[in-house]
Amino acid sequence: SAVISQKPSRDICQRGTSLTIQCQVDSQVTMMFWYRQQPGQSLTLIATANQGSEATYESGFVIDKFPISRPNLTFSTLTVSNMSPEDSSIYLCSGRQGSEQYFGPGTRLTVT
């Protein structure tokens, strides 16, 4: 199994600023993902974080707004750039190990 931690757990940010969220897995995972969960909504996949190369983004998400890094098999970061109130959401990191997919506790972001 894998345990995923995220930092920060929550933050309140001003519009126009950027926030970087860190995701650490306690064991190697083959794939890592970033999801957004807006209040009362389901999960939406933002991108697949690829080790050593550019992330693969889903429709509606772009690298300039959500740059992602994955320098190794256990760590990834997601930056939310030039934030607006519409970016207020929970951001979840996820890792796949074999047939199992694990999730971090989420980062609750509020943009004022």
Add this chain to the structure above:
Amino acid sequence: GDSVTQMEGPVTLSEEAFLTINCTYTATGYPSLFWYVQYPGEGLQLLLKATKADDKGSNKGFEATYRKETTSFHLEKGSVQVSDSAVYFCALRSDNDMRFGAGTRLTVKP
């Protein structure tokens, strides 16, 4: 594309009541099916899964059977507890993509 449709709720039950949360899916291939649970203030935890038709996943008294003929994966529990209060997500994975349902909020009252 592949998708999951789940009973949205919210669902409110008394303790020891029977629970069913409906989930149906649309997929071109042979997906694996999952139920995840999200307790207040926490991330998603895998509750149970099934990887092929007629498989039954079970955990903590919850069960779901992969029904290919009805493209369903309904979650059931015979006797819910207050501690089962959470949001439940049905999900499918085919190839590398995981798709989630809208989530069903369950509240169990003493």
